[in-house]
Amino acid sequence: MEPILKVENLVKRYAKRNFVGTPQDFLALDSVSFTVSAGTTLAIVGESGSGKSTLASCIACLETPTAGNLWFEGRNLAECTESDLRKIRPQIQLIFPDPASALSPRWTILDIVLEPLVLQGKLARKQRTTRAFSLLERVGLAADMAERPALELSGGQRQRLAIARALTLDPKILILDEALSALDCSVQAQIANLLLELQNTLGMTFLFITHDLAMAAHLADEIAVMSHGRIVEHGPSAEVLRNPRQDPTRQLLAAVPRLPRAHLPATQQ
Amino acid sequence: MPGEILGVLGESGSGKSTLAASVLRLLPPNGHIGGGAALFEGRNLLQANSEELRQIRGGRIALIFQEPSLALHPTMRVGEQVRRVLAAHNSSAKNEWSERTREVFTQLFPQDADRIQHSYPHQLSGGQRQRALIAQAIACSPSIVIADEPTAALDPVTQLEILNVFRSLREKLGLAMIFITHNPALLSGFADRILVLYAGQVVEWGPAESVLRSPRHPYTKALFESLPAISAENAKNRKNKLPVIAGNSSPSSVPRHACSFEPRCTVRMDICREYEPALVKLGETHIVSCFKYRE
Numbered sequence: 149m150e151p152i153l154k155v156e157n158l159v160k161r162y163a164k165r166n167f168v169g170t171p172q173d174f175l176a177l178d179s180v181s182f183t184v185s186a187g188t189t190l191a192i193v194g195e196s197g198s199g200k201s202t203l204a205s206c207i208a209c210l211e212t213p214t215a216g217n218l219w220f221e222g223r224n225l226a227e228c229t230e231s232d233l234r235k236i237r238p239q240i241q242l243i244f245p246d247p248a249s250a251l252s253p254r255w256t257i258l259d260i261v262l263e264p265l266v267l268q269g270k271l272a273r274k275q276r277t278t279r280a281f282s283l284l285e286r287v288g289l290a291a292d293m294a295e296r297p298a299l300e301l302s303g304g305q306r307q308r309l310a311i312a313r314a315l316t317l318d319p320k321i322l323i324l325d326e327a328l329s330a331l332d333c334s335v336q337a338q339i340a341n342l343l344l345e346l347q348n349t350l351g352m353t354f355l356f357i358t359h360d361l362a363m364a365a366h367l368a369d370e371i372a373v374m375s376h377g378r379i380v381e382h383g384p385s386a387e388v389l390r391n392p393r394q395d396p397t398r399q400l401l402a403a404v405p406r407l408p409r410a411h412l413p414a415t416q417q
Numbered sequence: 418m419p420g421e422i423l424g425v426l427g428e429s430g431s432g433k434s435t436l437a438a439s440v441l442r443l444l445p446p447n448g449h450i451g452g453g454a455a456l457f458e459g460r461n462l463l464q465a466n467s468e469e470l471r472q473i474r475g476g477r478i479a480l481i482f483q484e485p486s487l488a489l490h491p492t493m494r495v496g497e498q499v500r501r502v503l504a505a506h507n508s509s510a511k512n513e514w515s516e517r518t519r520e521v522f523t524q525l526f527p528q529d530a531d532r533i534q535h536s537y538p539h540q541l542s543g544g545q546r547q548r549a550l551i552a553q554a555i556a557c558s559p560s561i562v563i564a565d566e567p568t569a570a571l572d573p574v575t576q577l578e579i580l581n582v583f584r585s586l587r588e589k590l591g592l593a594m595i596f597i598t599h600n601p602a603l604l605s606g607f608a609d610r611i612l613v614l615y616a617g618q619v620v621e622w623g624p625a626e627s628v629l630r631s632p633r634h635p636y637t638k639a640l641f642e643s644l645p646a647i648s649a650e651n652a653k654n655r656k657n658k659l660p661v662i663a664g665n666s667s668p669s670s671v672p673r674h675a676c677s678f679e680p681r682c683t684v685r686m687d688i689c690r691e692y693e694p695a696l697v698k699l700g701e702t703h704i705v706s707c708f709k710y711r712e
Contacts, residue, residue, distance in 0.1 A: 194572075195572040195573075195574050195575070196542070196543055196571070196572045196575070197542070302429070302430075303429060332428040332429050332599045333428070333599055333600055333601070333640060333643060333644055334428055334639070334640055334643050334661065334662045335428070336643075337643035337644070337645075337659040337660070337661045337662075338661045340645070340659055341658045341659055341661060344658060345658075359572040359573055360573070361573065362602075362644070362645045362646070363645055365645065366645035366659070399574050400573060400574060402577075403573035403574045403576065403577040404573055404602075405573070405576070405577075405600065405602035405603045405605060406602055406605060407601055407602045407605050407629060407641060407644060407646075408605060408629050408630050
């Protein structure tokens, strides 16, 4: 399958100065390369500070990489003009870790979903509202909540709203940056199911960035493990879990808290 | 119990943090403790006067908050922050504060206690900040530490590291802990007993092994099933839907005079809507509040 996204030797360097002004560069991404096929999920796992979120910002065109190439549907983003990029950006949407701070608390739910449509200006007012309501329904938010401020939503509902907003522009790639981490376990399962359903019906590509290896294994086709700005291991989920080859992967696997699973047969009676 | 780790499990809004705050009488002004008692070393904390409470809080019972970056003063060296705790509690003579601070830091950072002590919070990683908070909590040698989601913001490797810190503190100092979390998997192999809260009520309480291996309450069961299992054999279930608990958690503010989990329960019975279930004893120590287990 033609890869929808191809990342080639991506480097992101942040200039840092210490207090006397000596420049000290920080290498957030160190020649990262991978490809993602359309309609699949790639999980990017790694400890804090390993460069996962920097990678997300680079792919979403929020940061300009220092070196390397990003190909989206066969087009090199570095060679695109600003007006090309304006067409590409809506197709790659990013969902942030903390839905509470990613959404304006005083805006109504409807306004939050409408805003991207208004900015794009492609639909007439009436169509926009219809589209917004259908999106809310799709992510499981009741239509009668549309006039309420986002402030009144629970954590899980806010994340649903963030997903609805990201979907407004029919993105091809959805980058989920720790999108489940701030939620309760039971709510995580609900949102995970919603994501699977969206992928099945819309054929979207997900980049699932997380440090929760269990959820990554559940949702993703492939897992890439990052450590200190590099991808140290990348392969099909089952393969990475069965025989992890690199130390960072082993450490992550060993640190995953596990439940004794003896209760399962008892509940399936 | 002295030296015991009690895991408190529940989702947002189930009353976990309120429980911690009411034990220490740290509720906001609109919070009123309706009744009951919290006994600490034989004394009822709810009747203690403010001077006694001041000595107990931080001194005998320490609290560790969720977000280490918010709980530490951003422009004060972490060592100084621990010294201030000692100063506030007059737990030792002035000239011993620095000594005690060094001692506590050596316990938590065996390698580079001195460097960390003189660092500002922004110079530390998430795990180091959490350790600094633990240093602050144990400075006055408390007998209980209440930790409210202490590992929620950390990656799994650091999370494990912090759990090990707690474990070794318990062994060395005989520290009892109340460990509040929403992740049942964290409590496995860590907690001695587990208390499950739902909508402000205890729904299950028992030895960790027994609660985790054979949960009895329908809520606890459903919660455990909603976690994806991590194992290679599980690969065939991959991308299947996870079992979820239907509906949303009902607000605990309205007394229902019925089982609070009933609207979401899959094994509900008529009686669940009419009466509030009492706590039923299953065996010696395992307690559950559900009509399924009535004699």
